[in-house]
Amino acid sequence: xxxxxxxxxxxxxxxxxxxxxxxxxxxxxxxxxxxxxxxxxxxxxxxxxxxxxxxxxxxxxxxxxxxxxxxxxxxxxxxxxxxxxxxxxxxxxxxxxxxxxxxxxxxxxxxxxxxxxxxxxxxxxxxxxxxxxxxxxxxxxxxxxxxxxxxxxxxxxxxxxxxxxxxxxxxxxxxxxxxxxxxxxxxxxxxxxxxxxxxxxxxxxxxxxxxxxxxxxxxxxxxxxxxxxxxxxxxxxxxxxxxx
Amino acid sequence: xxxxxxxxxxxxxxxxxxxxxxxxxxxxxxxxxxxxxxxxxxxxxxxxxxxxxxxxxxxxxxxxxxxxxxxxxxxxxxxxxxxxxxxxxxxxxxxxxxxxxxxxxxxxxxxxxxxxxxxxxxxxxxxxxxxxxxxxxxxxxxxxxxxxxxxxxxxxxxxxxxxxxxxxxxxxxxxxxxxxxxxxxxxxxxxxxxxxxxxxxxxxxxxxxxxxxxxxxxxxxxxxxxxxxxxxxxxxxxxxxxxx
DNA sequence: TTGCTCCTCACGTCACGTGAGGTGGC
DNA sequence: TTGCTCCTCACGTCACGTGAGGTGGC
Numbered sequence: 001x002x003x004x005x006x007x008x009x010x011x012x013x014x015x016x017x018x019x020x021x022x023x024x025x026x027x028x029x030x031x032x033x034x035x036x037x038x039x040x041x042x043x044x045x046x047x048x049x050x051x052x053x054x055x056x057x058x059x060x061x062x063x064x065x066x067x068x069x070x071x072x073x074x075x076x077x078x079x080x081x082x083x084x085x086x087x088x089x090x091x092x093x094x095x096x097x098x099x100x101x102x103x104x105x106x107x108x109x110x111x112x113x114x115x116x117x118x119x120x121x122x123x124x125x126x127x128x129x130x131x132x133x134x135x136x137x138x139x140x141x142x143x144x145x146x147x148x149x150x151x152x153x154x155x156x157x158x159x160x161x162x163x164x165x166x167x168x169x170x171x172x173x174x175x176x177x178x179x180x181x182x183x184x185x186x187x188x189x190x191x192x193x194x195x196x197x198x199x200x201x202x203x204x205x206x207x208x209x210x211x212x213x214x215x216x217x218x219x220x221x222x223x224x225x226x227x228x229x230x231x232x233x234x235x236x237x238x239x240x241x242x243x244x
Numbered sequence: 245x246x247x248x249x250x251x252x253x254x255x256x257x258x259x260x261x262x263x264x265x266x267x268x269x270x271x272x273x274x275x276x277x278x279x280x281x282x283x284x285x286x287x288x289x290x291x292x293x294x295x296x297x298x299x300x301x302x303x304x305x306x307x308x309x310x311x312x313x314x315x316x317x318x319x320x321x322x323x324x325x326x327x328x329x330x331x332x333x334x335x336x337x338x339x340x341x342x343x344x345x346x347x348x349x350x351x352x353x354x355x356x357x358x359x360x361x362x363x364x365x366x367x368x369x370x371x372x373x374x375x376x377x378x379x380x381x382x383x384x385x386x387x388x389x390x391x392x393x394x395x396x397x398x399x400x401x402x403x404x405x406x407x408x409x410x411x412x413x414x415x416x417x418x419x420x421x422x423x424x425x426x427x428x429x430x431x432x433x434x435x436x437x438x439x440x441x442x443x444x445x446x447x448x449x450x451x452x453x454x455x456x457x458x459x460x461x462x463x464x465x466x467x468x469x470x471x472x473x474x475x476x477x478x479x480x481x482x483x484x485x486x487x488x
Numbered sequence: 489t490t491g492c493t494c495c496t497c498a499c500g501t502c503a504c505g506t507g508a509g510g511t512g513g514c
Numbered sequence: 515t516t517g518c519t520c521c522t523c524a525c526g527t528c529a530c531g532t533g534a535g536g537t538g539g540c
Contacts, residue, residue: 001461001464001465002461002465003458003461004493004494005493005494005495006493006494007454007458007461010454011379011382011383011458012382013382015530015531016494017529017530017531017532018529018530020496020530021529021530025529036494036495036537036538036539037494037495037537037538038493038494038495038538039494039495042465043375043376043378043379043462043465043466044375046378046379046382047355047375047378050355050378050382051354051355054354054355056529057340058340058344061528061529062528062529062530063528075354076347076348076351076354079344079347079348079354080348082344083341083344083345083348086337086340086341086344087341089337090334090337090338090341093330093333093334093337094334096301096302096330097327097330097331097334100302100323100326100327100330101327103320103323104320104323104324104327107320110295110298110319110320110323111291111294111295111298131287131288131291132287134287134290134291134294135255135287135290138255138256138257138290138294139255210251210254214247214251214255217245217246217247217251218287220245221245221246221286221287222287248519248520249519249520249521250519250520259504259505260520261503261504261505261506262503262504264504264522265503265504269503280511280512280513280520280521281511281512281520281521282512282519282520282521283520283521300503305502305503306502306503306504307502490540491540492538492539492540493537493538493539494536494537494538494539495535495536495537495538496534496535496536496537497534497535498532498533498534499531499532499533499534500530500531500532500533501528501529501530501531501532502527502528502529503527503528504526504527505525505526505527506524506525506526506527507524507525507526508522508523508524508525509521509522509523510520510521510522511519511520511521512518512519512520512521513518513519513520514516514517514518
């Protein structure tokens with residue numbers, strides 16, 4: 001009499017292998033056997049499997065249960081802590097869900113924080129700028145990313161910025177110098193709107209931070225030599241003007 | 245120049261091994277190497293790692309991405325479906341959360357559906373009855389479990405039920421017969437309140453259902469011979485009276 | 489005899505983690 | 515020389531899944 005392995009698995013809503021796995025780990029005692037060697041489970045075995053399933057569904061690992069065997073019999077003690085974890089998981093998924101909804105509704109990009117996603121979705125944005133924003137999205141705090149997204153709107157109409165985008169790799173040195181000067185005000189405004197960016201630039205004393213070096217690496221890759229030179233020249237002028 | 249493996253992993257918020265794992269699966273092209281053999285990643289690599297991470301965070305397997313490579317570049321096509329999955333997961337976790345809150349607030353049992361949990365938490369309930377309810381909790385629909393929980397309240401004051409709980413294993417045959425007769429009305433009422441229970445008893449034509457056999461197995465284990473006999477005798481009388 | 493269930497190894501899976509052993513730049 | 519990073523195998527982990535090969539009851 002008693003239940004077979006299949007029966008106790010079915011009653012617990014799980015599989016043969018799962019029940020046997022719990023035996024292997026010592027979480028579930030082996031029941032008596034009938035004459036032919038078949039296992040004969042009782043209600044206590046079912047209760048134990050249900051408890052183990054419950055606690056793992058709630059996020060506990062089998063290893064944790066092996067180490068603290070008595071948790072299985074006095075589950076209340078851990079449930080409070082488990083409840084906290086579940087709430088956190090739900091909060092995280094709600095975040096994901098709202099991001100997903102935002103992406104689907106606005107056809108925004110998936111690689112960057114929400115505010116920047118809309119900026120990147122703009123078809124008029126040149127490809128290098130788009131990619132640079134992806135990198136910046138990884139380096140900035142969400143607040144700073146939001147500030148950057150706002151600033152990008154005014155920059156979209158900045159003639160100097162448009163000229164920079166179109167700058168030829170072999171552009172005339174005088175043109176480079178001139179363009180760099182005209183881009184300084186926009187750069188200063190950007191920096192003042194984003195305290196984070198200034199923080200990022202400071203980094204370790206004497207040497208640039210890892211984040212700033214990552215930014216430079218991206219700029220070097222994404223823009224042509226003339227553009228890279230303009231960026232550096234502009235940065236020097238800006239440092240002379242506002243210190244960062 | 246470009247980024248090292250560590251740098252691109254950090255930028256993507258993941259690990260060295262993860263980046264290499266994506267190479268192994270063919271999800272991420274290997275970048276150029278510098279003279280010493282070090283890999284030099286560019287922005288496109290970072291974007292790809294971010295996409296892969298995003299899609300797996302949202303519940304897709306790496307194998308799915310390997311099979312449908314282009315999903316990585318046109319992620320919008322799958323996000324709608326992913327959004328559905330996320331909603332389902334959230335709904336499931338909300339369920340878990342409310343059950344947890346219920347358990348923690350009411351000190352209820354964890355092995356049974358909520359309505360039965362309170363019944364089981366009652367100290368006055370004899371151990372065999374408690375265990376039988378755990379088994380029933382696995383065999384009944386939630387609605388039927390709720391009906392059973394309600395019915396248990398009236399049964400708690402039924403003198404015949406109390407007498408059954410205390411019945412000695414060697415109880416007199418006359419007493420067994422008499423008790424079985426007195427328990428019939430309660431049993432009939434229980435069956436009429438729970439259509440599920442009747443369904444469960446019907447099972448396959450001619451033979452008892454797997455669920456009913458499971459129930460018998462539990463009864464045989466949990467109660468003494470005299471009690472088991474009373475249950476069967478009561479069942480016969482009930483079948484004579486109402487057909488199930 | 490056929491089909492079904494049970495049993496015990498024991499290797500496979502998934503998404504990486506974690507050394508093992510060696511090279512290269514400061 | 516020391517310490518740090520990079521490299522490529524290659525085995526380990528977690529919670530089981532999935533046969534492989536054999537026995538037992540109808």
